[in-house]
Amino acid sequence: MEKGNVLVIGNSGVGKSTLINSVLGEDHAVTGYGITGTTKELSIYENDRIPFRIIDTVGFEPSYRKASKAVRSVRSWSRESTKAGNEDTRISVIWCCVEGTSRKLFPETIRIMAKAVSMWPSVPVIAVITKSYSVPERKENILMVHEAFQTHRRLKGNLKRIIPVVAMTYRLNDEAFAPPEGITELIDATNSLLPEGIRSSKKDVFRYKLERKRAFAHSAVALATAGAAAVGAVPMPFPDAAILTPLEVAEINTISRIYEISRNDALVKFVDSIVEAGTVSVTARAAVNALKSIPGINAAATAVNAFIAGSIAAAIGESSVYAFEQIYSGDRSIYDTEWVKKLTEGSLSGSFVTKAGKAIRSISDMQDPKHIADMILAVFFK
Numbered sequence: 399m400e401k402g403n404v405l406v407i408g409n410s411g412v413g414k415s416t417l418i419n420s421v422l423g424e425d426h427a428v429t430g431y432g433i434t435g436t437t438k439e440l441s442i443y444e445n446d447r448i449p450f451r452i453i454d455t456v457g458f459e460p461s462y463r464k465a466s467k468a469v470r471s472v473r474s475w476s477r478e479s480t481k482a483g484n485e486d487t488r489i490s491v492i493w494c495c496v497e498g499t500s501r502k503l504f505p506e507t508i509r510i511m512a513k514a515v516s517m518w519p520s521v522p523v524i525a526v527i528t529k530s531y532s533v534p535e536r537k538e539n540i541l542m543v544h545e546a547f548q549t550h551r552r553l554k555g556n557l558k559r560i561i562p563v564v565a566m567t568y569r570l571n572d573e574a575f576a577p578p579e580g581i582t583e584l585i586d587a588t589n590s591l592l593p594e595g596i597r598s599s600k601k602d603v604f605r606y607k608l609e610r611k612r613a614f615a616h617s618a619v620a621l622a623t624a625g626a627a628a629v630g631a632v633p634m635p636f637p638d639a640a641i642l643t644p645l646e647v648a649e650i651n652t653i654s655r656i657y658e659i660s661r662n663d664a665l666v667k668f669v670d671s672i673v674e675a676g677t678v679s680v681t682a683r684a685a686v687n688a689l690k691s692i693p694g695i696n697a698a699a700t701a702v703n704a705f706i707a708g709s710i711a712a713a714i715g716e717s718s719v720y721a722f723e724q725i726y727s728g729d730r731s732i733y734d735t736e737w738v739k740k741l742t743e744g745s746l747s748g749s750f751v752t753k754a755g756k757a758i759r760s761i762s763d764m765q766d767p768k769h770i771a772d773m774i775l776a777v778f779f780k
């Protein structure tokens with residue numbers, strides 16, 4: 399299959415490799431496409447789901463000399479591949495990466511990149527603002543990048559998009575995460591800049607985006623499960639549900655951001671419905687009681703409480719992933735709070751109690767919350 403080639407440039411440490419991982423997912427391959435093995439300066443990656451290879455330039459330091467060296471490697475890769483009979487090694491899109499947390503450097507790094515990539519004068523450029531953890535700073539960063547590009551006669555016309563991204567969940571604190579964002583937008587934008595004939599159909603891209611989002615959402619659920627197990631392991635004089643609620647709200651909000659759900663009153667109500675159904679509803683209380691009264695377990699043991707707290711966070715998380723995926727796909731509405739209540743309660747009844755009940759018997763002497771969280775994820779999601 400003919401593919402486009404995306405060249406990724408930017409200083410080392412800005413997050414190029416993390417970005418590529420996030421776009422391609424876990425089962426991507428390193429390829430030495432057209433030449434034997436990858437060179438010291440270049441790593442070329444692809445998977446069989448998206449219509450472009452991604453070329454990571456290793457050692458693109460903040461100096462013109464080193465940047466040029468990386469660019470020369472790309473050119474010799476193109477030449478050698480062509481000699482080997484592979485014609486499709488033209489650069490189709492360039493991702494210029496600048497780091498959102500060090501915006502003082504925008505004009506300077508863009509100047510170096512502009513010089514380096516002047517060998518591809520008409521190739522479309524997407525500026526990627528990596529590590530865009532701070533939502534309020536994004537607008538300002540986009541403006542600054544835009545202005546920095548405007549000072550480059552040769553490059554400014556090629557800049558097609560500016561996309562702030564978070565490639566991997568960033569932990570702000572125990573109850574606040576910056577989830578992956580902008581990744582599927584980048585995939586979409588890149589696809590649409592590829593030459594006609596290589597491009598994937600909208601439907602295929604949508605399916606791929608859904609899968610990436612699901613992977614991001616699962617990692618958010620895993621984080622929250624571990625967090626809940628840690629909270630649950632602390633002996634508490636008052637009901638578990640109350641102390642876990644902020645964590646669960648954060649978990650569900652994180653998932654809603656991954657699915658690009660607008661932040662408004664409707665979302666707040668929707669999230670409240672999930673939290674309520676998953677913590678204080680009759681079903682949720684019954685599930686906790688059922689687990690605590692399993693014969694032979696010590697309901698006061700910290701490991702048991704960690705297990706219960708983690709399991710509930712996992713179950714709530716999974717039903718949230720499903721719910722937000724339905725909304726993202728247009729199959730359900732954010733106003734359908736009755737539906738999501740039933741969905742969440744359903745995830746805590748029947749098979750939940752059976753599965754959790756089986757697992758809970760084997761944990762009584764295992765105290766480490768991280769261990770318990772891994773076990774929960776294995777029980778419910780494998």
Ligand SMILES: Nc1nc2c(ncn2[C@@H]2O[C@H](COP(=O)(O)OP(=O)(O)O)[C@@H](O)[C@H]2O)c(=O)[nH]1
Nearest residue numbers: 410411412413414415416529564565566567568
């Ligand atoms: N949490 C988080 N860490 C990131 C992100 N992007 C980059 N990093 C971290 O920043 C460091 C440098 O990233 P890397 O991808 O190796 O940069 P490269 O040199 O440009 O390839 C690594 O420790 C990454 O884990 C991100 O979106 N989220």
Ligand SMILES: [Mg+2]
Nearest residue numbers: 414415416456
């Ligand atoms: Mg790297």
